[in-house]
Amino acid sequence: MYKFFKMTALCAALAAAGAAGAATITLDGTSLSIEDAWKIAAGEADVAIAPEAVKLLEDSHKLVMASAAKGQAVYGLTVGVGLNKDQKLFTADGKLSPEVLEASRAFNYNALRSHSAGVGEMMPVDLARLSMVVRLNTLLAGKSGAQVHVAELYRDMLNKNVTPLIPSEGSVGEADILLASHVGAVMIGEWKADVKGKVMTGADALKAAGIKPLQPEGKDALAILSNNSVAMAYAIDAARNAERIVEMTPTVYGLSLEGLNGNVAPILPQTIGARPFDGLSQTAADMRDVLKGSYLWNVDATRPLQDPLSYRVTVYGLSEARRAVKDLNDQIAVQINSTDDNPATILNADEAYRSESTQVANYFVEGNGVKGAIIPSGNFNPLPVALALQRTSIAMAHLSHYSVQRTVHLSYDQFTGLTRFLTDPSNKGHAFGAIQKSFMGLHVDNMALAQPVSLYGMPVAGEIEDTFTNLLQASKRLGSIDTNLYQIYSVEMLHAAQAVDLRRNLKNKDLKLADKTGAFYTAYRAKVPYVKADRIFTDDIRAGVDLLKNYRF
Known part of the structure; x- marks a missing residue:
């Protein structure tokens, strides 16, 4: 459909x-x-x-x-x-x-x-x-x-x-x-x-x-x-969605951290400054910016000194995902603005080696008012794009892992200080007790999809064509990871928003969200209401995906 x-x-x-x-x-x-x-x-x-x-x-x-x-x-x-x-x-x-x-x-x-x-x-x-x-x-x-x-x-x-x-x-x-x-x-x-x-x-x-x-x-x-135009279409589509997911991650993470009553220490400039990896400092700064004005900047005696690792190291995963997506887009730009023809028909070709090699001289031709060379090549090989896709898939799978683990921790009262499975106090049902299977199943898929595929294959065409990049498969795998991540993030938002509401209802009615996470929370609640009693969550997850795809982060 x-x-x-x-x-x-x-x-x-x-x-x-x-x-x-x-x-x-x-x-x-x-x-x-x-x-x-x-x-x-x-x-x-x-x-x-x-x-x-x-x-x-x-x-x-x-x-x-x-x-x-x-x-x-x-x-x-x-x-x-x-x-x-x-x-x-x-x-x-x-x-x-x-x-x-x-x-x-x-x-x-x-x-x-x-x-x-x-x-x-x-x-x-x-x-x-x-x-x-x-x-x-x-x-x-x-x-x-x-x-x-x-x-x-x-x-x-x-x-x-x-x-x-x-x-x-x-x-x-x-x-x-x-x-x-x-x-x-x-x-x-x-x-x-x-x-x-x-x-x-x-x-x-x-x-x-x-x-x-x-x-x-x-x-x-x-x-x-x-x-390679067919595979490149899928690669471009996958890269666009990966870029979108990377863009939304600071906000998703920020609201989740607010739901947890988590610690901002891992993204402070003092801690990040000790690790000068390319892009890490800027990523942490962007995550802090999303949390500007949040209650998390105020001391809270009940706040744990250290949160689960999935909260503390997301900044690293996001930074690497950003770098991977940027490199992927750079490789795509080269691929779609250059030839992948074999043989390559080169007008006014550079005459390097022509005079000293009869083999090279054999490729040159002149006639019909033009001159140049028609030279066999391996330019049809898109390995730079395939490798960039695989790297991006691995990076996005790490974001998937962090989100799944953050969501699991939001379910447990020993981490949040809230009700188990984020159940409303009046609800005698199951709340979010069963929903973990949905995003865990998606993450298992992502783990498999992130496995490199460019090395697999068998010689074909009389064993002349004996190597492969599987660019199409690599493109589709990243696209599938993207699709799964939208849904995984949607389930995390279902938990994060519920945790924020429970924290306000049970702990602090004046709890203040950051301006950016607060705006996103409001947009989310316009589509997905608070879970007062058990209900069918399928449409809630779909509504969250729709918001994630269309919200202006």
Whole structure:
């Protein structure tokens, strides 16, 4: 139900944006921000292609066709791909005859068809569109050798809301070749696409949008299918949610500490100053800022000297999560603003080693008024992003651990000085006695999801493709941790708000929360009331998640 709603809401937004006249974002292959990528994916902006990027595409395609005419062995152009790299596709004999072009087109059509073999559910529309934005921008770096028409098709399909159905599984993280190929399948008028919420054949979708189908040739098919755009869409989405969770953590922690009547000592500048880890001091300062004006700054003879470790070391976990998310966003920015094409078509290539190596000289080509080199590469390998995702997953799992433990301690009277399971004194029922299983189960999932996945795999494609990053799996794992953390934090808020109310009712009716935690508490109580008697908590948890996703921290 959620996925259907997500797609329906987006389709409505896309239609509304089209009716209102969306803004335009110009892509050039080097300066796409994550924010702008989301705007295009959400239909809040149309896409334009920078003129200088068009020129790069034109010239790189000329270079590819010059190489084809000369009969040079180029992966995915004049010879096959994968283990079939030893199979010659055609002989040009110095010119691109109609027969040669027909052979090239036949190879391209077959490559798009044979590589469209994904599994799993179809990607949500917004993520499918996001993957297209990413690939369009990396295409504009001018290193693919594809026709300009390929880039124009990405642009027009985005602007006219033609979204190919892209399977969400079936990648080992060395380019999403079995998934991204479905975009090309629609471009040639095959497969299926979503057009403003209606699924139709690729041919009907292009016709309805007034888009001319692609006649792929040269390196077009390879440019469309051999990239990491699908996994990157999931990575960008996971990073955005992780960043949101990191942003809310000081407030969640602050209200929880107020519910506990905890000690601010672990985040004081005096204690933090003794450990000059990068970012730690600023993180502690932000946590203190959230607690500004709180009753916790006033001495209380009943307050324990030291709280459980999960309260005392959250500052470290949050600081490292911040650093991990920042590094992840930095790696994403590089990935979506550079080429991951193999081979790389490089105009006016640096001539290093050309004169002293016949092997290197063999990659260079000149013709059709352009010159450069077409060089085999490993640029399809997104390991920097995969490793950053895994590091972030581990850091977020630590936040999960701290939250779960803080919530458990809020349940026990020996730590809070309040009622057991935060039960209202008039309630003879169970209160929060059973709810611990929900967040503990989610945390167990997070512990498993945080395990590194980039090393797993088996050699494929005749053992030519013998390494992997599992970027897609790493992206989805972080996304799942994010989803679980929203719910874990929601349960912590259920406990923290209850503890604050009980503390006011039983200990100090004038208890003052910090301005920021107090505002958040008020917003929370507008959605989730005090637990006077046992009730069904499922909707309370969902309401808390909704607040966490939409509150302005």
